[in-house]
Amino acid sequence: MNCKKYSALVFPLMSIVSGFVVGAIIMLVFGYDPLQNYGNLLVGSFGGAYSIGETLRNMTPLILTALGFAVSSKAGFFNIGGSGQYLMGWFGAVVVALKWSWLPGWFLIIVSIMSGALLGGVWSAIAGLLRAYCGTSEVITTIMLNYVALYFVNFAVKNWLAAQGHDSSATITAKASLRSPLLASLTSNSTLHWGFILALLVCLIIWIYFNRTRAGFELRSIGLNERAAQYAGMNVRKTIILAMLISGILAGLGGALDGLGNFQNISVSNSLPQVGYDGMAVAILASYNPLGIILSSLLFSALQIGGMSMSVYSNAPTEIVSIVTGSIIFFIAIKYAFEIILKKYKLSYPKFNIAGK
Amino acid sequence: MVQTVVEMQHITKKFGNLIANNDVSLKVHQGEILALLGENGAGKSTLMSILSGLLQPTSGKILINDRIVSIKDPQTAKALGIGMVHQHFMLIPAFSVLENIILGDEPHNYLGKIKYIQAKQIIKQMAQRYHLQLDLDAKVADISVGMQQRVEIMKALYRKADVLIFDEPTAALTPQEIKELMQTFRILASENKAIIFITHKIKEIKEVADYCTIIRSGKVIETVKVSQAGEEQLAEMMVGRKLQNNVQKQPVKQQKLILNVKQLTVQNNGRSKILNLNLQVHQGEIVGLAGVDGNGQEELLAALTGMNKVTSGSIQLNGQELANQSVRKFVESKVGYVPEDRQAEGLILSMSVAENLALKEYYHAPMNHRGILNYKYINSFAQNLVKNYGIRTQNVYETVASLSGGNQQKVIIAREIQNNPDLLIAANPTRGVDVGAIEYIHRKIIQERNQGKGILLVSFELDEILKLSDRVMVIHDGQIIGEVDPKTITAQKLGLMMAGKKIGSVQQEVTKSEL
Numbered sequence: 001m002n003c004k005k006y007s008a009l010v011f012p013l014m015s016i017v018s019g020f021v022v023g024a025i026i027m028l029v030f031g032y033d034p035l036q037n038y039g040n041l042l043v044g045s046f047g048g049a050y051s052i053g054e055t056l057r058n059m060t061p062l063i064l065t066a067l068g069f070a071v072s073s074k075a076g077f078f079n080i081g082g083s084g085q086y087l088m089g090w091f092g093a094v095v096v097a098l099k100w101s102w103l104p105g106w107f108l109i110i111v112s113i114m115s116g117a118l119l120g121g122v123w124s125a126i127a128g129l130l131r132a133y134c135g136t137s138e139v140i141t142t143i144m145l146n147y148v149a150l151y152f153v154n155f156a157v158k159n160w161l162a163a164q165g166h167d168s169s170a171t172i173t174a175k176a177s178l179r180s181p182l183l184a185s186l187t188s189n190s191t192l193h194w195g196f197i198l199a200l201l202v203c204l205i206i207w208i209y210f211n212r213t214r215a216g217f218e219l220r221s222i223g224l225n226e227r228a229a230q231y232a233g234m235n236v237r238k239t240i241i242l243a244m245l246i247s248g249i250l251a252g253l254g255g256a257l258d259g260l261g262n263f264q265n266i267s268v269s270n271s272l273p274q275v276g277y278d279g280m281a282v283a284i285l286a287s288y289n290p291l292g293i294i295l296s297s298l299l300f301s302a303l304q305i306g307g308m309s310m311s312v313y314s315n316a317p318t319e320i321v322s323i324v325t326g327s328i329i330f331f332i333a334i335k336y337a338f339e340i341i342l343k344k345y346k347l348s349y350p351k352f353n354i355a356g357k
Numbered sequence: 358m359v360q361t362v363v364e365m366q367h368i369t370k371k372f373g374n375l376i377a378n379n380d381v382s383l384k385v386h387q388g389e390i391l392a393l394l395g396e397n398g399a400g401k402s403t404l405m406s407i408l409s410g411l412l413q414p415t416s417g418k419i420l421i422n423d424r425i426v427s428i429k430d431p432q433t434a435k436a437l438g439i440g441m442v443h444q445h446f447m448l449i450p451a452f453s454v455l456e457n458i459i460l461g462d463e464p465h466n467y468l469g470k471i472k473y474i475q476a477k478q479i480i481k482q483m484a485q486r487y488h489l490q491l492d493l494d495a496k497v498a499d500i501s502v503g504m505q506q507r508v509e510i511m512k513a514l515y516r517k518a519d520v521l522i523f524d525e526p527t528a529a530l531t532p533q534e535i536k537e538l539m540q541t542f543r544i545l546a547s548e549n550k551a552i553i554f555i556t557h558k559i560k561e562i563k564e565v566a567d568y569c570t571i572i573r574s575g576k577v578i579e580t581v582k583v584s585q586a587g588e589e590q591l592a593e594m595m596v597g598r599k600l601q602n603n604v605q606k607q608p609v610k611q612q613k614l615i616l617n618v619k620q621l622t623v624q625n626n627g628r629s630k631i632l633n634l635n636l637q638v639h640q641g642e643i644v645g646l647a648g649v650d651g652n653g654q655e656e657l658l659a660a661l662t663g664m665n666k667v668t669s670g671s672i673q674l675n676g677q678e679l680a681n682q683s684v685r686k687f688v689e690s691k692v693g694y695v696p697e698d699r700q701a702e703g704l705i706l707s708m709s710v711a712e713n714l715a716l717k718e719y720y721h722a723p724m725n726h727r728g729i730l731n732y733k734y735i736n737s738f739a740q741n742l743v744k745n746y747g748i749r750t751q752n753v754y755e756t757v758a759s760l761s762g763g764n765q766q767k768v769i770i771a772r773e774i775q776n777n778p779d780l781l782i783a784a785n786p787t788r789g790v791d792v793g794a795i796e797y798i799h800r801k802i803i804q805e806r807n808q809g810k811g812i813l814l815v816s817f818e819l820d821e822i823l824k825l826s827d828r829v830m831v832i833h834d835g836q837i838i839g840e841v842d843p844k845t846i847t848a849q850k851l852g853l854m855m856a857g858k859k860i861g862s863v864q865q866e867v868t869k870s871e872l
Contacts, residue, residue, distance in 0.1 A: 224706070229705070231702050233685030
């Protein structure tokens with residue numbers, strides 16, 4: 001079954017290439033030079049130590065929201081609440097960092113990160129509990145909880161954290177920050193912080209969780225065939241709740257790391273953070289493989305960071321990048337069409353099970 | 358000379374290097390019933406997919422009414438009068454029977470308004486002509502599997518099919534429904550329709566088919582006149598070797614009680630699905646549970662595996678009370694279960710053979726060590742089972758979905774027997790597998806019995822029950838209504854009991870009918 005292993009790489013790569021082609025066509029139609037703009041994009045994302053640092057920093061929350069989505073999806077659940085969970089994580093971490101700033105250095109960081117992650121976990125566990133005990137669709141509940149999170153955080157920031165008439169909290173103390181002089185000096189003063197290293201570590205942990213642990217085996221079994229898993233004696237309810245909890249913890253961790261490493265405070269926002277939704281795309285592009293998520297989040301992050309410089313060095317609008325990412329997701333979604341094309345040109349093996357029952 | 362309706366000449370179909378059909382030829386005449394007999398994976402379905410336009414042959418010719426045709430797609434097949442009734446019905450559950458029949462070919466006026474009344478009349482007349490009982494206004498979701506099949510048949514007839522292809526039509530039917538279907542076959546044949554049906558059940562062929570084409574490994578072995586061929590001859594041609602019949606049942610001495618079900622009641626939405634049911638299984642015996650589908654078998658199995666809660670009563674295994682315990686508790690109390698629907702309940706299709714084999718033991722040592730699974734052990738464990746149980750797979754990392762039905766069933770049986778159960782529950786263990794695999798599964802079940810295991814066999818195949826069981830219990834309407842001796846009971850008597858007649862009255866009726 002080598003073909004299967006290849007196809008796991010072939011389809012995403014074909015989608016990515018097709019996405020760039022679509023972007024190029026649109027640039028041509030509107031009179032921009034695709035080669036020059038894609039060149040700028042590349043330079044903007046990988047062109048120097050600073051841009052690399054920014055790209056990696058931007059990867060951090062993407063990796064974690066994607067992992068969160070992957071965990072719930074493996075269990076067969078569609079957790080669209082990554083955005084709200086991320087926001088709760090961000091909020092939880094910053095609140096602790098601000099209010100308990102008397103705690104000693106590293107301890108403060110750990111407690112802040114943990115409370116952020118936990119708040120994200122609680123947020124999605126609500127949907128998990130409702131699903132497990134009442135059969136409520138997690139799609140609906142997680143979407144609704146996103147808005148509850150958004151308005152709750154806005155309310156809390158405005159009333160409890162921000163000074164009168166301001167829209168954002170104070171900046172957290174330096175000892176609670178994840179920024180590091182070392183990482184900054186390595187990347188010509190980019191905002192790269194320790195959170196990135198932690199995110200990579202979590203990828204590895206989740207890979208082990210999926211592929212090597214008893215709990216991961218149960219998670220995958222239930223996601224693939226709940227009834228057979230039940231017959232094997234697995235506790236479906238427990239696993240669902242656990243999966244949703246872990247899923248939310250990961251998204252919350254993404255928010256916590258972004259809050260402590262990138263933003264250093266929290267402010268009122270008009271809309272839900274986009275990173276929660278981008279994480280879903282990243283996870284789908286990687287077919288929920290935690291190690292694949294590192295690669296696909298690198299791509300998304302590079303597009304986002306590089307896209308900003310596209311409009312700096314030429315007059316092409318940054319929105320081109322959104323078209324490219326959108327197209328990539330579109331092509332992933334119509335994977336089936338690629339399968340037919342591959343079959344036609346015999347790049348893949350035939351399905352043997354067509355031949356009789 | 359009767360008109361030849363379908364003739365396939367030297368059809369070869371290749372998928373890459375795999376030859377699914379190799380120089381296959383067959384012929385069907387008007388009013389004739391042709392059975393296509395072969396094991397799983399022999400190439401029957403591929404051949405019929407070619408005829409119905411789903412696949413294109415690599416080489417060979419197809420003649421319809423003596424004219425060479427090229428069947429490019431299912432629409433062409435339909436236009437040529439070829440109708441297919443698939444094993445898994447292609448119906449829309451939320452639509453009525455009438456709507457399903459006319460779907461895609463609705464009679465309508467120039468504004469597009471569907472003429473339901475006219476359609477209904479036409480279909481009513483056709484139903485009368487072909488003796489097909491249909492409730493046109495019922496929703497497909499609410500009707501029985503047998504009627505759903507009749508809807509499929511009517512769909513094909515409504516589209517003026519002259520050739521009807523059936524893919525394993527009896528796989529999901531009850532004995533009564535099978536009988537009705539056979540009757541329908543005869544009526545259709547008498548109305549000059551040609552019928553091709555794919556099967557691996559030799560009894561049905563003997564009962565209804567005129568000719569039988571035997572296919573093995575993609576090649577036609579022979580086409581025989583059914584009236585001139587014996588059942589065993591057909592079976593041997595299909596599998597290509599002599600079948601070893603019957604593992605000897607050894608008498609088992611110790612008769613320790615293993616399963617003791619007392620006064621079991623299971624209610625669902627306030628209705629009693631099982632009422633005060635008593636059932637015992639001893640060491641070294643096979644207890645067959647005979648009954649028409651839907652008489653509480655499903656609920657009993659769910660209670661005996663811990664899947665569903667019971668309302669009252671007790672389930673004791675080796676003296677230990679297990680009613681309302683978790684599934685895992687049942688597994689650990691040494692209850693093995695071969696579920697009825699292997700793909701939905703027994704296996705996780707997109708997982709590997711190894712992981713499926715580990716499904717009942719993954720959580721404890723030596724497979725699990727502090728939450729981390731020992732895949733090295735799991736894989737070698739699986740390799741052993743694959744070898745010992747003759748599971749045909751390239752390696753243990755293949756997905757179970759890539760195995761044939763018979764080999765999938767072997768995976769389940771290997772797993773359940775490996776776990777060394779005291780009680781083995783088998784629910785329709787041979788459903789939809791070929792003769793070779795049936796033979797193997799029966800042998801394994803008897804072997805387990807000979808080793809002193811208690812076995813509860815629930816099956817809709819009366820032959821299977823009568824062949825394997827030491828005792829037969831008849832279930833009707835959630836109650837055991839009698840126990841019979843499989844050696845002396847006739848199928849007729851058993852059939853009456855399954856329909857709800859108590860033993861006494863059965864004796865009377867049988868004597869009456871004999872007079």
